[in-house]
Amino acid sequence: MRLLTYGRALCEGLTQTMDADATVFLIGQGVNSPWYVGNTTEGVYDRFGPQRVIDTPVSENGVTGLAIGASMAGMKPVVIHPRMDFMLLAAEQLIGQAANWNYMFDGQVNVPVTIRSIVNRGGEQAAQHSQALQAMYAHIPGLKVVMPATPRDAKGLLIAAIHDPNPVVFIDDRWLYGVEGEVPERYFAEEIGRAKVLRRGTDVSVVATSYLVQESLAAAERLAEAGVSVEVVDLRTVRPLDEETVLESLARTHRLVVADTGWSMCGISAEVAALAACRGMYDLWAPVERVTLPCCPAPMCQPHETAYYPRASQVVAAVYRVLGANAVSYSRLAAGIGTSIPFSYPPVSADGSRLEAAESTR
Amino acid sequence: MRLLTYGRALCEGLTQTMDADATVFLIGQGVNSPWYVGNTTEGVYDRFGPQRVIDTPVSENGVTGLAIGASMAGMKPVVIHPRMDFMLLAAEQLIGQAANWNYMFDGQVNVPVTIRSIVNRGGEQAAQHSQALQAMYAHIPGLKVVMPATPRDAKGLLIAAIHDPNPVVFIDDRWLYGVEGEVPERYFAEEIGRAKVLRRGTDVSVVATSYLVQESLAAAERLAEAGVSVEVVDLRTVRPLDEETVLESLARTHRLVVADTGWSMCGISAEVAALAACRGMYDLWAPVERVTLPCCPAPMCQPHETAYYPRASQVVAAVYRVLGANAVSYSRLAAGIGTSIPFSYPPVSADGSRLEAAESTR
Amino acid sequence: MICSIAEGRVFAKENLHEELPEATLLALYRTMVRIRRSEEAAAALAESREIRCPVHLYLGQEAVAAGINANLKPDDYVFGNHRSHGHYLAKGGGLKPMFAEFLGKATGCAGGRGGSMHLIDTERGILGTTPIVAASIPHAVGTALAAKIRGQDSVSVSFFGDGAVEEGTFHESVNFAAVQNLPVVFVCENNFYSSHLGLLKRRRCDNIYEYAAGHGIPGVAIDGNDVEQVYRAGRAAIARARSGGGPALLECRTYRWRGHVGPAWEFNLGIRDVNEVQEWMKRCPIKKLGERLLALGIASQEELDRVQSEEDAAIAEAVDFARVSEFPPLETMSAHVYA
């Protein structure tokens, strides 16, 4: 199949949808600029003109609100916020208006707006140009939130988001734009709300979002060399969450690492861990591990910035931690409910130290 | 000790703080109105005058931003958002600015602003006047989020919030304003970041926020009559979360119900359940149960509205569900790790049906 | 009483003084009476607690909704706010679905999910009102943009209060509409209060229409209690928008008789003076037009009374309809979160 980068896949998905459906239009800051949106709207202005490709003043709440209004009238706007940080200004229109509209009016007027929200970080841009706030939107009934991690999904989920009759927050991370993968040339949609097992494994499930899916795949590769079999689940959509796929994976591997590009508290990683505690508890043989941003804003200087963003090595370390954990609850043993067979995964010492040491020599 | 309602306790805390500290001022919509803020600012305008009690235009982002600015200059503003819904318009100033400032500037300028954010729902006000969005703010490093559930805490935590050198989102629920309790007359602060065990119990821990603490206490009372011993933990602060108090309670009771006034997904209930999965897993004998709003916006008509908001009876039902659950993982049994002693709490049938039936006759 | 017109950006002058046809005047009269009498009925129902949701009454402001909406087609869009009963009725929304909605019934225009602050009639271009101050202003800009993209000749009207211009969203919306030259008319109903706060506690000057100049569009302040003046200014602005002339801002100076929310009059609360209210009640827009109709011999007092009794009958029927309607079934509570 044809290979395409994530950035170009986004652009192709957008272009094909605008070709196919005259009600789709693109609006936002920098949609026709050489910088704001990378190569993800290249050629779109020339093809569709100023009526359907509207570069806007710096007015996030107003522009998001008017796209919502246009969508009530039957259009399918794609709003681009070139940074998720700026989108905070549009929180009321998204959370207060778009999310509630269909419900509040008994299904009479829906809001088929797509909010393309770009996470654009690194480059020493510091705290206010780096936020990944998917959890804020995932919390809200009425919104859908997708976070494609692969070029194929970048295209297929964008097309699905635009056609979805609901407000969809579509989050793409610029660190993914250069990732190359197989992308069908045809006009196709991926289903919103389905996670995908990208790699089968038996020892531990790593459930990840966005660029941490790519990092988790890299981690799985490394761990395979060390004899650890990792299953990688790409969440793809964070609201609605595909609980069944996660639980099925957990039922197979009994150990869970959640890797999300945002913060931990009340984040996506919290929800997935909570899922394990609420619906997967009997399958869980070790404490859940969360790989997220540290509990601080994004730093600026290069050494801090490098340390700040989790990468494959943090996923590897988390996998070793869950593998090193015991599968039996001492509190239950003490209460006489359970046997005293401490369980640890074969190639790992009880505290995971042996393999972690091996890892650190890479 | 002297009894006071929650609403009056808020007012007393504010008044005493403004008496004690000339840098404190009050600003927001309706701070001097007979409606917006109940009785929580009564007499404050007459006592402190227009310089320190400023009723504002409808400009949430601007007003929040200027309070942040004033706090940079050493003032301690209390901003009131008479509804948490309106505060969405101020999300950028709170999340983008206030939360990041101290970190971004290396601790040189802190932002000692208090945002009093009122949850004001029921009364058939529908979806846009009912939101309880604590999770949004709890997600953000740099913010503190407190949710007093008792009159004593309403006063003591408000005083603490105003004096805290950080931005504190102080969330009070109008359903609590009439609750009466013991409140010291003196000027005192409660510590931010500490949960409290309000009722000791042995069978299950109910960890709750805001008015659901009151409902949980009522539920515990009812359950005690049925012979079930419930421990009620009032979180009080949701960021930073007092993990130790929750974990200690879990270690005692081994069963956990989380009751939060917001939505479930990526909510406070997710974080507490995740805590159990990550740090309390060995103590957990049953799946965690979450009592939250249903996954939909607030409805309007009276029957829907009554069904929508969780009350003591939902907490009771959740307690029965966790008590009816088995303490041993069948998956571990199948893998030979564990014994086959199904464990269920004495007065409950395996599926919890007996007691639930008893309950429904109340 | 046009206070000012932003320099160099005027409406055609002659339109603003033309006599209106009899049928138009009678229709305006009926619309105002319908609004007036339904608001009084709503006030009574709220007083007796039959209506439990918050109601923000439009009493006193009838001329604005009536005068503007009379210039609109069914496929023109209208957006409102928390105080939109009048906008809804004047655009053609039905009494039955409105009262049923007030009571939260399944037959309500929003199926009992919205209440008084969330009125809707998709057939008549009312895609939903929202009580978040200023939040619907960009929505109106959005439907205007949709019309422009589709080459439709629909015009959008955004109704909002004097409080709404304090929200940045107002300015963002007007600026965008101006630069994109969109067919939208911004109608600010300046009733001099935003809940408990008078205008000059919230802004330095009484000059809302002057914002238009900053955004480069025409702005006028008119007597919002003179339905003929509102009609003419609305007609000019709407015609201009429809023919590609772009947006305009109309500041309609008017007054709400009752308190901010609910049926109370809000006297003696330190908010406003009884005299002030009485002064404005003397300038009742319905009385004013009624007197004109009598003076011009267009209608007799009997005919005017008949209008009122016909409307009263329709309102009584609507209230009965609302009362006997059912609540939506409990199982539907979680329906429609997603389309």
Next chain:
Amino acid sequence: MICSIAEGRVFAKENLHEELPEATLLALYRTMVRIRRSEEAAAALAESREIRCPVHLYLGQEAVAAGINANLKPDDYVFGNHRSHGHYLAKGGGLKPMFAEFLGKATGCAGGRGGSMHLIDTERGILGTTPIVAASIPHAVGTALAAKIRGQDSVSVSFFGDGAVEEGTFHESVNFAAVQNLPVVFVCENNFYSSHLGLLKRRRCDNIYEYAAGHGIPGVAIDGNDVEQVYRAGRAAIARARSGGGPALLECRTYRWRGHVGPAWEFNLGIRDVNEVQEWMKRCPIKKLGERLLALGIASQEELDRVQSEEDAAIAEAVDFARVSEFPPLETMSAHVYA
């Protein structure tokens, strides 16, 4: 070149034409040269990738920062935006902490946590700049409110671009300052671009100062490349604010020479014309003042050259200082999340 003054709300006229003392002119010259030369140094460091954080250069706009800040005391507050190197230096911020911050060093003014977009000098009333467009405008209003409550005579100045007036926050802030009569001066640096978009792609008219009238405060548009004019208008507005006269809006019309971010010139990208840039470079504010100083006999060419070489030396020293400084230790990454 004052384009307009909102009717009835004027600055004292005489102030606007007075001759400035020699020392003032020389100080303005030095400030502009310091900004110019440090920006050129920053551009070179960014070109060589020694500076890796985004830098938004102030080249061409020096007169605005210099002219306004010369009227401020150390305990007056200044707030800026993403393009604030000039504001920081003109208010007295040091070169060493600035360059160290560009390189992310522990000796930087923000300890290497902010970079070019987050400059701070608490001793000089710079409580932190923020690159979120318009976000600092309310901050300036807030410090003005703090001063008013405390009875201090500090004035706050808010610097922002022509893009920032598109954010509703701008209007909310100005309206609040107006109704509370706060000591804050709003300085809009209209450089005719907001990143890649020209002014008239974002608003209908070139009339930003006209917003002042809507908000009921004085507003003027001035030549932002004429430092004397900026100084006089700033002085009048600041003095007025300090003495309780309330806020004002100054639209300073100027131009940024380089591209939106980084050292590139941004020609031939379909954004702006080379000729346009060259036209504006001819109106260089430093050259203009330099010629005045020579013509008036206040300084010789030699003296002007000396100013530049002194500033160059200080800048070179600052760059060296930044280079040899250490990064903050890794363990401090999570420090200061809470105070």
